Amino acid sequence: MLHIHNTLTRRKEAFVPIDPGKVRMYVCGMTVYDYCHLGHARVMVVFDLVARWLRASGFKLTYVRNITDIDDKIIRRAGERGESIRTLTDRFIAAMHEDADALGVLRPDHEPRATEYVTQMQSLIGRLREKGLAYVAGNRDVCYSVRKFDSYGRLSGKSLDELRAGERVEVAGDKQDPLDFVLWKHARTDEPDEVKWASPWGTGRPGWHIECSAMSSDLLGERFDIHGGGQDLQFPHHENEIAQSEGAHGHTFVNYWMHNGFVRVDDEKMSKSLGNFFTIRDVLKRFDPEVVRFFILRAHYRSPLNYSDAHLEDARQALTRLYTALRNVEPSDAGIDWDEPHAVRFRAAMDDDFNTAEAVAVLFELANEANRTGSAATAAQLKGLGGVLGLLAREPASFLQGRIAGEPDEEGGVAIEAMIERRALAKKSKDYAEADRIRAQLLASGVVLEDTPQGTVWRRA
RNA sequence: GGCGCGAUGGCAGAGUGGUUAUGCAGCGGCCUGCAAAGCCGUGUACAUCGGUUCGAUUCCGGUUCGCGCCUCCA
Numbered sequence: 071m072l073h074i075h076n077t078l079t080r081r082k083e084a085f086v087p088i089d090p091g092k093v094r095m096y097v098c099g100m101t102v103y104d105y106c107h108l109g110h111a112r113v114m115v116v117f118d119l120v121a122r123w124l125r126a127s128g129f130k131l132t133y134v135r136n137i138t139d140i141d142d143k144i145i146r147r148a149g150e151r152g153e154s155i156r157t158l159t160d161r162f163i164a165a166m167h168e169d170a171d172a173l174g175v176l177r178p179d180h181e182p183r184a185t186e187y188v189t190q191m192q193s194l195i196g197r198l199r200e201k202g203l204a205y206v207a208g209n210r211d212v213c214y215s216v217r218k219f220d221s222y223g224r225l226s227g228k229s230l231d232e233l234r235a236g237e238r239v240e241v242a243g244d245k246q247d248p249l250d251f252v253l254w255k256h257a258r259t260d261e262p263d264e265v266k267w268a269s270p271w272g273t274g275r276p277g278w279h280i281e282c283s284a285m286s287s288d289l290l291g292e293r294f295d296i297h298g299g300g301q302d303l304q305f306p307h308h309e310n311e312i313a314q315s316e317g318a319h320g321h322t323f324v325n326y327w328m329h330n331g332f333v334r335v336d337d338e339k340m341s342k343s344l345g346n347f348f349t350i351r352d353v354l355k356r357f358d359p360e361v362v363r364f365f366i367l368r369a370h371y372r373s374p375l376n377y378s379d380a381h382l383e384d385a386r387q388a389l390t391r392l393y394t395a396l397r398n399v400e401p402s403d404a405g406i407d408w409d410e411p412h413a414v415r416f417r418a419a420m421d422d423d424f425n426t427a428e429a430v431a432v433l434f435e436l437a438n439e440a441n442r443t444g445s446a447a448t449a450a451q452l453k454g455l456g457g458v459l460g461l462l463a464r465e466p467a468s469f470l471q472g473r474i475a476g477e478p479d480e481e482g483g484v485a486i487e488a489m490i491e492r493r494a495l496a497k498k499s500k501d502y503a504e505a506d507r508i509r510a511q512l513l514a515s516g517v518v519l520e521d522t523p524q525g526t527v528w529r530r531a
Numbered sequence: 532g533g534c535g536c537g538a539u540g541g542c543a544g545a546g547u548g549g550u551u552a553u554g555c556a557g558c559g560g561c562c563u564g565c566a567a568a569g570c571c572g573u574g575u576a577c578a579u580c581g582g583u584u585c586g587a588u589u590c591c592g593g594u595u596c597g598c599g600c601c602u603c604c605a
Contacts, residue, residue: 080535098605106605113605143603226600232533233601278603300605307604330605331536337597341604368554369544374537374598384543388554394568419545427545431553441569502564509566520567527568 072127072421074296075372077304077327078225082423085326087295093129094290095121096324098282098299098307099181101138102162103147106169107347108362108377109300109333109340115363116330116371116424117298118175119459123420126458134289135178137163140185141278145265155264159183169350172359174460182285184276188267190284191276195253195269197318204253207244212254212271217247219313225327226305251310252277279310283323287315297324302339304329330371340377348377358472360461361386367426367459388434390470390529392456395437397466397527401449406458412436416455426459433462470529486517490526493519 072085087093097117100110117135124131138144139159148158163183170177195212198204207213216222216230223229233249257266257273265275286294292315299308308327315323332339335346353362356379365385369375406413412432419428436452439445456462471483489508496504509519516531 100605101603109605111605116605141603226534228534228601301599302604305600306602332599332605334598339599339604343602343604372536373544376543381543384555387556388543391554391568398569425545428552431545434553438570497564500564506565513567518567520569521563522568529568 072123073423074326074328075423076325077329080227083326085295087129088293088325091128091130093124093131093296094294095124095131095133095296095298096282096286096290096294097133097135097178097297098303099135099137100162100166101141101143102159102166103141103144104162104342105349105351106166107333107340107342107349108353109347110166111169111173111350111362112333112366112371112375113298113300113330114170114175115173115366115460117328119367119371119426120296120298120328120424121176121178122458122460123424127421132180132290133178134180134182134286136282136285137166137181137183138278138281139163139183140265140275145261148262155262165351169354172354173350173363174360174463176460180289182289184281184285187281187284187288188276190288191280192254192267192269194280194284194287194314194318195271198253198314201317203313203317205246206271207246207250209244210256210272211244211252211274213245213250214253214310214313214317215246216249216251216313219317221316222249222313223309225309225312228305249306251279251306253280253314279307280314282307282311283314283318286311287319292319293322294324296326296328298328298330301329301331302341328371331374334374334376335378337376353382357382357386358469360464360469361389364389364430364461367461368430370427371424389461392433392437392452392462393464393466393469394529395440396449396453396462397470399440399444399449400446401453402446404447404450404454406451406454407447410451412439412451413455416458420458429455429459433459472530486512486528490519490528494526 073082074085075082095117097113100106121131121133140155144155144159148155151158195204198214199212203218204212204214223233230249253276254269254271255274255277256271257275266273267275286297297308297311312323334340335348338344338346340347350362361382365382366375368385368388408414408417412435416429416432419425419432422428433452433456436448436455440448440452453462489512493505493508496502496508512519512528513531517528518531520527520529
């Protein structure tokens with residue numbers, strides 16, 4: 071049975087969906103004003119994996135990952151670039167999809183854009199006003215009154231007094247409590263018309279937190295099973311979502327909260343503000359996207375993940391081993407045999423809060439067994455279980471001979487084959503000096519030759 | 532300052548109250564014309580100090596160090 075670590079209780083809990091056999095999951099996605107970095111890659115890959123495993127486990131899943139296409143930074147960036155909000159956000163949404171596709175991240179069932187849900191946000195704010203949980207501040211912003219929501223702080227494990235908003239930051243003077251947050255931002259004259267919506271509280275635009283409450287309830291209902299996102303969203307974003315949704319609806323919002331750990335650089339969180347981030351597309355110039363995915367999946371989703379070229383290279387070597395096994399042993403086209411011992415362990419690992427590190431270890435044991443026995447069934451298990459993780463789906467040669475940057479190098483491949491042919495002739499006439507010279511020459515250009523009973527094969531070093 | 536998380540072999544990274552994680556790197560062997568790949572073998576790993584226990588890396592407490600959140604952030 072699947073167990074999930076629930077941030078709300080800080081424990082692993084048996085997963086029981088609200089509707090038997092069905093799961094509804096919402097994940098906070100990207101604010102689209104720039105290219106995605108590796109931290110975003112981790113969220114996308116981690117929850118893609120959760121989605122895949124839920125489906126593999128037989129659940130009918132509805133997966134929503136939102137897009138924030140209206141916020142301060144977007145407005146500022148569009149202004150700097152002299153382009154419309156829509157042009158800017160469309161461009162970065164397209165870029166995000168390219169990156170996600172490359173990493174083998176399947177599209178969620180719904181990817182709602184905040185700007186398409188302003189009506190629903192307004193009706194939610196209206197309900198909060200009716201219930202006395204929201205007020206119009208002196209500056210005409212509509213704010214949520216956190217003191218009126220009893221369990222505020224439960225998700226982040228803090229009390230209101232502990233949070234002490236004044237500790238580190240000057241508080242805007244218009245709020246009744248420093249921790250109150252904006253639901254509806256009153257329009258500023260210097261902002262473009264594109265970010266102005268009419269509302270009962272005057273022209274303006276929505277605050278950040280309200281969009282997720284509105285979109286999730288619209289697409290998944292007022293109560294659903296899993297809500298996910300990066301650890302940094304735990305507070306205040308998810309705390310505020312709970313306050314909004316439970317405040318408006320009067321009942322539990324989400325049963326299981328999941329938060330993935332950070333990607334780090336030199337043991338520090340990778341983030342925009344620290345400026346120590348690597349974009350996905352930059353990393354993909356030097357590493358195969360499947361290596362990046364494998365790198366993410368090799369660690370547990372809640373652990374910190376340190377990024378470095380050396381670690382990516384290590385991941386590449388490891389993945390090479392798996393693909394080498396599939397090259398050495400042709401898998402049968404049988405599906406996964408879930409009763410086979412490796413698969414049983416794989417399932418147990420995944421059911422234990424998505425322990426992909428353990429699941430990947432099982433893959434290596436299958437690779438070893440396939441190499442040892444030459445069993446096509448074992449190779450099929452390897453490929454099949456790898457596929458559950460979104461790995462090992464390619465032809466081994468595509469991975470082993472692939473160039474990182476650019477298109478498949480067909481011409482280079484032909485040249486390499488020609489040299490292998492010449493070396494074969496040299497070997498046949500026992501001219502080992504010539505054969506070794508050719509091999510060394512190829513090695514110098516990053517091509518490794520392997521002589522097998524079926525002939526010579528090559529891969530990139 | 533408040534709250535929380537973590538410290539595993541050369542590196543990465545799971546896990547467990549008593550028996551092999553796994554991968555990379557290294558070393559020895561087999562295979563090979565030689566290699567490569569693969570296979571076999573190979574590492575007194577669990578921050579530190581106490582406590583509980585027949586027995587702790589695994590449970591409890593202290594200490595040290597690192598990280599995160601408390602502010603936009605995946």
